[in-house]
Amino acid sequence: MDLEQGETLLEVDGLTKYFQSDSGLFASINVERDRFPPVSFGVDHVKAVDDVSFEIEMGETLGLVGESGCGKSTLGRTILRLLDPTDGTIRFKGEDLAEMSGEELRRKRSEIQMIFQDPQSSLDPRMKVGQIIEEPMRAHDMFDDEGREARAKELLEKVGLDPHHYNRYPHAFSGGQRQRINLARALSVDPDFVVCDEPVSALDVSIQAQVLNTMEELQEEFGLTYLFIAHDLSVIRHISDRVAVMYLGHVVEVADKTELFENPQHPYTKALLESIPVPDPRENGARGVLEGEVPSPIDPPSGCRFRTRCPRLIAPDAYDWTDEEWAQTRAFMRAVKRRTFEPMRAAEMEAEFFGGDLPRGEAGNVVAEAIDLLATDREGTGNGDDGVDAHESTAWETATERLLTAFAERSICARERPAYEVESAYGDGEHFSACHLHRDDR
Numbered sequence: 234m235d236l237e238q239g240e241t242l243l244e245v246d247g248l249t250k251y252f253q254s255d256s257g258l259f260a261s262i263n264v265e266r267d268r269f270p271p272v273s274f275g276v277d278h279v280k281a282v283d284d285v286s287f288e289i290e291m292g293e294t295l296g297l298v299g300e301s302g303c304g305k306s307t308l309g310r311t312i313l314r315l316l317d318p319t320d321g322t323i324r325f326k327g328e329d330l331a332e333m334s335g336e337e338l339r340r341k342r343s344e345i346q347m348i349f350q351d352p353q354s355s356l357d358p359r360m361k362v363g364q365i366i367e368e369p370m371r372a373h374d375m376f377d378d379e380g381r382e383a384r385a386k387e388l389l390e391k392v393g394l395d396p397h398h399y400n401r402y403p404h405a406f407s408g409g410q411r412q413r414i415n416l417a418r419a420l421s422v423d424p425d426f427v428v429c430d431e432p433v434s435a436l437d438v439s440i441q442a443q444v445l446n447t448m449e450e451l452q453e454e455f456g457l458t459y460l461f462i463a464h465d466l467s468v469i470r471h472i473s474d475r476v477a478v479m480y481l482g483h484v485v486e487v488a489d490k491t492e493l494f495e496n497p498q499h500p501y502t503k504a505l506l507e508s509i510p511v512p513d514p515r516e517n518g519a520r521g522v523l524e525g526e527v528p529s530p531i532d533p534p535s536g537c538r539f540r541t542r543c544p545r546l547i548a549p550d551a552y553d554w555t556d557e558e559w560a561q562t563r564a565f566m567r568a569v570k571r572r573t574f575e576p577m578r579a580a581e582m583e584a585e586f587f588g589g590d591l592p593r594g595e596a597g598n599v600v601a602e603a604i605d606l607l608a609t610d611r612e613g614t615g616n617g618d619d620g621v622d623a624h625e626s627t628a629w630e631t632a633t634e635r636l637l638t639a640f641a642e643r644s645i646c647a648r649e650r651p652a653y654e655v656e657s658a659y660g661d662g663e664h665f666s667a668c669h670l671h672r673d674d675r
């Protein structure tokens with residue numbers, strides 16, 4: 234099936250990939266007396282990609298960005314069916330790759346290729362460059378020996394290498410040149426779609442732009458469509474037409490490149506953009522906007538997965554808040570959770586976090602309980618007591634638990650998974666943002 238530029242080439246819907254966790258077997262042993270056998274072993278799952286949906290148009294480059302471990306590679310590999318999906322569909326030119334197997338899938342693989350980060354290890358050092366490029370053509374029975382050699386040499390030239398190097402071994406080439414060999418190899422079977430997994434991140438910055446430019450030229454010449462995975466926003470900005478941002482197995486924002494960089498809507502995207510190192514030496518410390526650790530993908534947060542690190546967590550409507558009361562409570566909750574302050578007296582805590590006035594009503598009672606647990610002047614916490622550390626540690630945990638259950642867990646961010654279409658400020662492309670801050674814009 235031949236598609237025109239701009240038609241949907243790939244449509245991923247509800248794509249999910251769970252891995253069995255190594256520790257899972259022993260992590261959850263369930264005992265249920267009224268069942269036989271009464272002991273069952275629950276297996277934990279790493280929810281690497283969880284219910285992801287997006288489309289890629291013929292001829293475009295969709296950049297896929299996110300911190301390490303958020304599931305980008307797993308998503309790329311699952312689309313290529315190098316991994317079996319746990320759930321969801323992968324419609325490529327209208328056919329569902331998720332349903333395919335055996336010979337049918339093998340034949341499809343000539344239309345979809347992948348290039349990886351490390352050109353060093355993906356090229357067999359014992360094979361000459363010509364053989365390397367010809368290998369996929371041989372696997373798909375394309376051309377005869379002469380035809381394959383001619384195509385390999387032509388491709389060497391197209392990717393910016395000397396066709397006379399056909400008989401050389403990979404070690405004779407630099408990192409950038411090796412990635413070009415990889416490109417020639419991927420293109421040898423005339424694919425429509427190439428998944429590029431961090432293809433330039435192992436290269437010197439000066440070489441990166443040259444390889445990216447070649448990839449753009451090849452895209453134009455061969456009508457290629459790219460899914461381009463990278464953690465580096467400047468690379469994503471260079472190559473993408475549209476960008477999808479991933480966090481902990483979910484896609485949290487998708488928009489045209491300019492729209493995403495100039496008008497980011499998701500707090501995670503904003504934090505990522507703000508953490509780009511600033512070249513101005515006076516502007517140090519721009520990093521570190523993303524506080525806290527990425528939670529485990531085995532037991533990710535409910536609702537919005539970013540909520541546990543989100544500076545914009547929405548006030549739970551179970552309480553009657555003013556904006557200021559919620560902002561103060563949220564800041565206090567984060568500080569307690571991260572233990573970012575030294576223990577102090579109750580009145581000092583009230584002054585420092587709440588300007589002396591606790592929130593009104595039930596919310597204020599919860600805050601007062603937490604303050605009471607942590608205050609140095611509460612009953613039973615005498616300075617210098619033996620075991621004070623252990624006691625304090627329990628107090629921090631109890632206070633954190635109390636605040637999180639009363640506030641964070643009752644926020645809409647914890648209760649519902651967000652998905653909103655928002656209006657673009659740049660161009661008329663679609664803009665998806667998985668953040669409940671848009672709930673009133675609808």
Ligand SMILES: Nc1ncnc2c1ncn2[C@@H]1O[C@H](COP(=O)(O)OP(=O)(O)OP(=O)(O)O)[C@@H](O)[C@H]1O
Nearest residue numbers: 252253279281300301302303304305306307308530
């Ligand atoms: N084969 C596997 N078995 C178990 N867990 C896995 C497996 N492969 C990946 N994971 C886990 O799935 C999650 C997503 O990993 P993935 O490699 O897709 O992320 P990524 O965004 O590509 O990160 P990076 O840029 O570091 O490669 C991680 O928590 C990872 O540890």
